Structures are given as C-alpha cells and as structure tokens.
Amino acid sequence: MRSVKRILLASILMTLPLTALAGTQSIVLGMGCFWGAEKRMSEIPGVIDVEAGYAGGDAETVGYEDVLGTEQRRLRGKSDLRNHAEVIKVSFDPDRVSLETILKRFWENHDPTQGDRQGNDVGSNYRSAVYTVSDAQDAVAKSTRESYQQALTEAGYGPITTEIAPLRHYNRGEAYHQDYLEKNPNGYCGLGGTGVAFPGEPAKAMPDPLAADQLDFDLQLIMFEAQDCPFCERFRAEVLDGWQAEVPIAATLNPRPPEGWTLEKTLFATPTIVLFEKGKEVSRYTGYKGDADRFWKWLGFQVLTPEQQRIAFAQGTEPAFTGSHLDEKRPGVFVDPITGTPLFRSDAKFESGTGWPSFFSPVEGAITLHEDNTHGMRRVEVRSASSGIHLGHVFDDGPPPSGKRYCINGNVLSFVANGE
Incomplete structure (x- = not known):
C-alpha cells in the first residue's frame, strides 16, 4: 500500500x-x-x-x-x-x-x-x-x-x-x-521483458529453456512462471504440487519453449500453462486466482473425447452396458480422467446389473454430492471433488456396509491397476 x-x-x-x-x-x-x-x-x-x-x-x-x-x-x-x-x-x-x-x-x-x-x-x-x-x-x-x-x-x-x-x-x-x-x-x-540484462547490470537469474529430450513430445504441459509471482505460487500450491494427471507437466522460469518446439504466440503473463502436441502449442491457459475448477475444465476440453465431455460437463449419461470398465475386476483404483485423482477402489465395486459401473463407497474426500431435480426426478448427483466433473448419481439400494450404490458413467473413469 x-x-x-x-x-x-x-x-x-x-x-x-x-x-x-x-x-x-x-x-x-x-x-x-x-x-x-x-x-x-x-x-x-x-x-x-x-x-x-x-x-x-x-x-x-x-x-x-x-x-x-x-x-x-x-x-x-x-x-x-x-x-x-x-x-x-x-x-x-x-x-x-x-x-x-x-x-x-x-x-x-x-x-x-x-x-x-x-x-x-x-x-x-x-x-x-x-x-x-x-x-x-x-x-x-x-x-x-x-x-x-x-x-x-x-x-x-x-x-x-x-x-x-x-x-x-x-x-x-x-x-x-x-x-x-x-x-x-x-x-x-x-512477464516482464526479454530476460536480457542491460550491459553492465547483473545478469538476471534466467535458467536455460527446458530440455526437449526430457519431455513428452506427443503431449506435454509446460507451466511458464516468474519469480515473485504470487499467482504462480498459488497455482503450484493448489494444483501443481499434487499433480496426478496422466498428461505430464513441467515448469520453467524461462519464457522460451524447448529447442525445436513452438509457441503459437508470445507469452505476455504468468502463470501461463501451455499444452504442446508434437512439439507445437495447441492451447494455453493464462492466469490463476484460485479457480482450479476452471483450469481443470480447460484441460478436460483438451484431453477428453467429445463423448466424455458431454458426460463430464453437460451431465450426460452413457447408454447402459456401453461404457468402459463395466467388467473391470483387477485390483486397482478408478481415477478422475483429467486430474488422475483416485475416486473408487476396485474392492468397493460390485455387480449391480444396471449396466453402469457401481460402487458401495468412494475414496474418502474424492467426491461431492449435489441435489439434482432434472428430468422430473429427485436424485443426488456425484461429482469429482478434484475437477468438478459430473460422474453419475448415488442411490440407497446398494449392498452392505454402506447400503449405497454409486452409479457411475464408466467413460469418465480411468483405471490404474495395482503395480502400474
């Protein structure tokens, strides 16, 4: 002040x-x-x-x-x-x-x-x-x-x-x-300039650009940040430090992309998170003020299929017996397809006969519940706590010990087997 x-x-x-x-x-x-x-x-x-x-x-x-x-x-x-x-x-x-x-x-x-x-x-x-x-x-x-x-x-x-x-x-x-x-x-x-120091002035602490051979050429996120940027620090604390998403992410203080990679346009602010595909920018997300849901939604529209987007962001439902993971019985965990956060363990999965993957309990803190009065029904919607995407609904006709049936769209689940 x-x-x-x-x-x-x-x-x-x-x-x-x-x-x-x-x-x-x-x-x-x-x-x-x-x-x-x-x-x-x-x-x-x-x-x-x-x-x-x-x-x-x-x-x-x-x-x-x-x-x-x-x-x-x-x-x-x-x-x-x-x-x-x-x-x-x-x-x-x-x-x-x-x-x-x-x-x-x-x-x-x-x-x-x-x-x-x-x-x-x-x-x-x-x-x-x-x-x-x-x-x-x-x-x-x-x-x-x-x-x-x-x-x-x-x-x-x-x-x-x-x-x-x-x-x-x-x-x-x-x-x-x-x-x-x-x-x-x-x-x-x-962003604060080119990073080139005025002659005779102390050189700015500018690290080299990220090494291309240390990144995933097919699909890679890069967070361009800056020193003394509180929004960068907040993004790190609220998103980056707990990163579990399938898409790899790297961070750099250098505003230039890896050698041989290309940005669509000049960076103008930090943090800017850029998604590269085959070494070329395909999308970017600039700024962060605690709106993690907005960031994950942006990433979801880059990595999810149109059908997954319909379910995740428009509360859609896959037809019964058509979704993924209906017959998945291996030991492991079902995770959010955007954030990679565990949602349900396979030992909580049961055969409900409904045509959708069903679970009697979620991983603690992994979901949020919301009243849903659409389609003339009164239901309880299930969303992922980490990304906010729609997963399905929960009903009171499940097996012990909870008596709950979390009826989940398989197409918005990813599965990670134990040991992978």
Whole structure:
C-alpha cells in the first residue's frame, strides 16, 4: 500500500506540468499495456509516482475509447491520424535514482523489438516509446537504446523499434486505469521483458529453456512462471504440487519453449500453462486466482473425447452396458480422467446389473454430492471433488456396509491397476 505522503504527492503531480515540481523529474514511456508497465516501474526505488496515460498522437485530447476507436479506423483505412500510445508518466527523485537507471529498467521490462505490439496486445497504441521533454533526456534515451541493442543482438533478438521523440499531447488516463493491477490483480503477473540484462547490470537469474529430450513430445504441459509471482505460487500450491494427471507437466522460469518446439504466440503473463502436441502449442491457459475448477475444465476440453465431455460437463449419461470398465475386476483404483485423482477402489465395486459401473463407497474426500431435480426426478448427483466433473448419481439400494450404490458413467473413469 502507498503511504499517505506518497498519495498526496501523486495527487499534486497529476495537476502539474512534467517539470513543475521542484526536486522531481518525469519522463513518459510506452511499454505496451500501461497496467503492467505501471506496476513494474513503480517498484524502482526513487520513483515517486507512475501514472497511466496517452501520448504521441495527433489529437490534442483523448481518452481510452478515443484511442481504441482511432486504431480501428486506422486499421480499416478510414483515418491517417497518428494514434496515441498507452504510456506511463514516471516521476522520480533524481537524488535517489538517475534517468539512466529508469531507462535501463524500461528496456529490460518489455520487449522493444516488436513494433506496433507488445505480446498479445496488437496495434500502434501498444508501441514501445520514449517521449522526452529535453535534449538531455533525448540523449540518454538514445545512448541507452544503443547499449541495449548490442545486448539484444547478442541474445538473438532483432532491431529495437522503440519510438524516441519529444513529448506531445500527453493526456492522463481515466481514474479506473490508475494502479489497475493493484486494484484488479486479474490473476496473473506481467512477464516482464526479454530476460536480457542491460550491459553492465547483473545478469538476471534466467535458467536455460527446458530440455526437449526430457519431455513428452506427443503431449506435454509446460507451466511458464516468474519469480515473485504470487499467482504462480498459488497455482503450484493448489494444483501443481499434487499433480496426478496422466498428461505430464513441467515448469520453467524461462519464457522460451524447448529447442525445436513452438509457441503459437508470445507469452505476455504468468502463470501461463501451455499444452504442446508434437512439439507445437495447441492451447494455453493464462492466469490463476484460485479457480482450479476452471483450469481443470480447460484441460478436460483438451484431453477428453467429445463423448466424455458431454458426460463430464453437460451431465450426460452413457447408454447402459456401453461404457468402459463395466467388467473391470483387477485390483486397482478408478481415477478422475483429467486430474488422475483416485475416486473408487476396485474392492468397493460390485455387480449391480444396471449396466453402469457401481460402487458401495468412494475414496474418502474424492467426491461431492449435489441435489439434482432434472428430468422430473429427485436424485443426488456425484461429482469429482478434484475437477468438478459430473460422474453419475448415488442411490440407497446398494449392498452392505454402506447400503449405497454409486452409479457411475464408466467413460469418465480411468483405471490404474495395482503395480502400474
């Protein structure tokens, strides 16, 4: 949380020109979406305030909808106006942090080689930019750009596309855009740049990409995470640490895929969980805010057959005597087909004659029960506690010791024999 002093100072800065407050300096930077840029740059010691806004376009006065509308008209060929970029105004104390340090963090905290885009955000309003208010700022911007270009070239990146120009037509962003990620965390952390350190700065602790020969080329999940990302830590604690799913998963702090593997598009936030098939991305899940059911549903739509999806997500029922595992009698355990979590042991299975696999008791804590009044009947629905998928129903006509009959769709069960 900001201190009261910082809030008061920020309110003063909002109403004054960029160089009006004695003892402070400001520079305007475009790093793509200003939400993540505001959060990252505000963490630099010596930065007093970071404000979201718009700058660099032809119109003198704009708001968020104006910028979006101008971009759409440009794309349709109905306007040749120069659009504004989403920017942040970084106000700092030069006695505590230099402009050069501010710009070093600017270069490191986004990808300045992408032209009119930044990650998933495409358009000239997301361009990389440095808007200056003096010849001195212009000189530092160009000098640091030249230095960082050398580091990027050595790392295999292309030329920097950042616009460096005198500031014009700056507009402060709407109130709801200020401190947006602080107020609306959205369940993800900004990826934070290319991972290439500015020359002379300590190298970032960036591990090598995952080794392809240590992964499953046919079907593999990779979790791309970041340091100091609380949403990544929560995903680890609530999903990854107890992973039992059949699809293997690996985690990495490097935003690049294994050598020879391809991402469909640039990563823009963490955690991002990508499903690769034959080394190519087929789907991804970005962000996590404790919604494990939503994650498992996403994975289910990738790995389950259409018939399994109908049962799992639309409370469907397989015709009697047609499902899997009806005659399975080996010692083992029946598990959730998405999470791999044990649901029923084979020694709790019995022959009910109904045409569906039947059990007199589940694994403790493996299921949840829900009232079901569909189809003109009053029944008790059985769902998997781990993924939330529909399994079947439970009735009071089972054998001892429970007297229950858990009537389960065999097509949404996987079986793991003892010793496998």
